Amino acid sequence: MKRSCDSLQRFGSRVLLGCCLLGGSASSAAEDVPAAATEHATVDAVQDVSVEAAPGTTPGVAREAAIDAPAQPPVEAAAPMPAEAAAPATVDAAQEVPLDATGQNSNDAAPQAPLEAAAQTPAQATQETPTAAAPETVIDAAQDVAGEDAQPDTAAEPANPIEQRYLDAVSTVESAGGAYDPALSQYLLGLGIAYQNDGKHAEAAEVLNRAAHVTRVNEGLYSTADLPILELLIESYAALGEWEEVGNRYHQMFQIHHRNYGNNDPRLLPMLDKLSAWHMRAYLQDLGEQPLNHLITARNLNDSSTTIMRANYPANDPRIADSLRQRALADYYLASYRPPDIPETGFDTADDAAFTRQPSYLINSFSDGRDALSSAVEIRRQDPDSTTLQRSQAVAELGDWHQLFNRTQTALDTYREAYAEGMQGGDDPASVIDQVFGKPQALPLLPQDYTLPVNPATRPQAYILLSFAVNEKGQADDFQVLESVPAAADKSVTKLQRQLRATRFRPRFADGEPAATSGLTYRYFYQP
Known part of the structure; x- marks a missing residue:
């Protein structure tokens, strides 16, 4: 695996209900290896709804990017x-x-x-x-x-x-x-x-x-x-x-x-x-010559926020849970990071061996992110003011973490736990389940302040409209080109399908079990 020269492959789709969810696409079946370190494509997949991608981006990956900014003065x-x-x-x-x-x-x-x-x-x-x-x-x-x-x-x-x-x-x-x-x-x-x-x-x-x-x-x-x-x-x-x-x-x-x-x-x-x-966006958009520095700095800043919160707020304060979820997002990108000069060869090399000797913040990023999300689940459960939706969503995000690292069975079991959590409490269970499991969710989901809509005036007019399905394991399949303007070369379509296939999804659930979903569409804009 390598860090793609196209920085757009680091982006995920929109956040669900303002939640920062972690994820990536599938790669090899290696344990604790993020699912999309090489081709980190994600899709905002909505059944029977066309989803538009940013020009030239990989599917769902960095469709939108913007610099966080204060509101413009009147x-x-x-x-x-x-x-x-x-x-x-x-x-x-x-x-x-x-x-x-x-x-x-x-x-x-x-x-x-x-x-x-x-x-x-x-x-x-x-x-x-x-x-x-x-x-x-x-x-x-x-x-x-x-x-x-x-x-x-x-x-x-x-x-x-x-x-x-x-x-x-x-x-x-x-x-x-x-x-x-x-x-x-x-x-x-x-x-x-x-x-x-x-x-x-x-x-x-x-x-x-x-x-x-x-x-x-x-x-x-x-x-x-x-x-x-x-x-x-x-x-x-x-x-x-x-x-x-x-x-x-x-x-x-x-x-x-x-x-x-x-x-x-x-x-x-x-x-x-x-x-x-800012540092997360700088990493995702490849701004600067040392992307890993941006990523590490973002995580350390987040750790400082969590430390301040724990020193000043109750142990079950929901703001701590939100901070831990942000920390896990940085851990995911650390786990999927590959130096740009290490090629994907399919064989172990001296450079690969050297990379395995990286500091603990790279080696332990899987367990660190898992522990952060587990703590967020406990905080939600201990918070008397938390809603059924918040508790169910927190457990589902822990399932997403396992899904991103190819631990499919653990992910599905955790999703079932989240489904059961959503059926409890005083909130409307049908509404909770619809928001958490109503449709496939492409991973990762980024916070809303990480993205802004693409400007149609500056977007290329060339696009490929693709239909696909997501099976009960959260994998994309059954691809079909519905429209291509202009006619796309076969290699472009093949690349798009490969990137969609590499994307990991939280599957739709029905009656407490994961279910396949067909009829999804994805519109990918690109520069011919």
Whole structure:
């Protein structure tokens, strides 16, 4: 097995009911080897419903990918020119810090993150100012990021009235108070928002970086006043496809949170979640030269979240169960990871032997993920406020884990246990069973914040529409091409069928037993 050169093979289908479910496709029958380390294809299979794939992706694998981003500030924040219109950055009173010409603290070192991350992250490699992500930045997994190809030529365009009012205000304040007048930050922030609303992300990044610099000069290097500026910077850099800058800004946001809140404060949790999600997306989309580092860092950040929760919340708090499920997702990808330079030969090689000597976080990822999901099941059962659906879903996810590692009989037995759990309690049993076992579920299921719908405007028009079935063991078969536009080469159809066959499914259940399901369709878009 090898880590595919096509990063899209690392993606899974949409999450069921917002749950992060783990999985992959089938490979060899080796024990504890994930089912789709080589061809990690997944399908959002819905009976009698066509499912569309991202252009050029493998089936269900990374149909959609997006950079997690804060909601875009409303247009009104950038409209009127007075100071109150410019969405002022919130300011925490922090001591002033001497800065060098670049805005970096010349004496103070970056804070040490309270993590055990074994991987170097972009922010650890460069001490630049961070940036902010774009909620509306949809990344077509098979193409360049929209906006990378068509940047507006603002040199030839006059500023629109809103932008001009902000430009005039910046000039006025700067003339009266100098280049570091504290009032400049809010006007630069407003100008950056105006540029973003006009699609001018390069210009927005330039003025937002200046706003962050002015804020640091006046409020200190780790002032929380920088946070809204950094979020906007992430948005613009994501739109520009500058992923290293995105990572740097996420890490600077974390450093600010850590410096202000310490190691075990629950207020760190939202930032840890954002940063962990960013590293998972960076791994899945193959952003950067060291994908394994992203994966390890994401898992370590998740472990830090779990540690903080256990120190501050009751032992049966459902948030701990959710964190453990996220941890198991990282464990699955660690278990299925293969270095890119190890080819698939069918024979053991010296490189294969060397890979087996990897650290314990790779070797033990199967048992670590299984234990995390087992703990999540116990937390759900001990939580008096948990629902029948939550308990049944937790057990089913443990079954999915075994399914992904080719432990079919153990998986089916665990699914039967989940079915029985769904039939108990005060909730509507039929509704619970329908949500958990009503149709085949392709594995893995990713959290909703890992994916966004593909933009139809940028999607290739070539596609293959395939019908198939999923048998009672959760394996795809009975393939038939329903439509191909244009006519696809035989090798393309064969490859698609092979990838679907490699995908593992949670099978549909009927009357407490797994059942075959026919009439499923999958629409795969690609670039001819």
